[in-house]
Amino acid sequence: MRKRNFEDEEELYIPDIEDVDEDIDIHGQYPRSNAGVALEWSPLEQQMFDMLLLNRFAQYDREILDEAVKSVLHLIKTFQPHEIGRIATVALLAFQLSATENKDFEEECKKYMEYIRKHPEDVEDIR
Numbered sequence: 001m002r003k004r005n006f007e008d009e010e011e012l013y014i015p016d017i018e019d020v021d022e023d024i025d026i027h028g029q030y031p032r033s034n035a036g037v038a039l040e041w042s043p044l045e046q047q048m049f050d051m052l053l054l055n056r057f058a059q060y061d062r063e064i065l066d067e068a069v070k071s072v073l074h075l076i077k078t079f080q081p082h083e084i085g086r087i088a089t090v091a092l093l094a095f096q097l098s099a100t101e102n103k104d105f106e107e108e109c110k111k112y113m114e115y116i117r118k119h120p121e122d123v124e125d126i127r
Contacts, residue, residue, distance in 0.1 A: 033046070053065075075087065
């Protein structure tokens with residue numbers, strides 16, 4: 001099967017959230033972007049970059065894309081996969097905290113650390 005090179009910007013595939021189906025199966029799929037075609041990306045590589053570029057403006061803002069890549073590299077070099085999932089979940093919940101309770105995650109963490117400094121007997125036992 002010949003990989004397709006997209007000429008028309010309207011044909012270029014960058015997924016919308018609505019495109020993500022619970023039954024998504026990347027097996028047998030192939031890169032759907034000019035970069036993916038030129039770099040001969042596997043379906044897994046294309047899926048990774050589809051997700052990275054899900055925020056459409058990030059592909060045009062070099063600084064935002066660079067920061068996202070640095071963040072991903074830091075995570076994969078520093079944490080185990082299950083820890084990355086936990087961190088990503090907490091990050092999403094931090095946005096929800098701000099939106100629904102009008103609280104700042106950083107401020108709440110500072111409050112917790114200050115409380116623990118004053119009351120070390122209350123440190124959570126995670127063993």
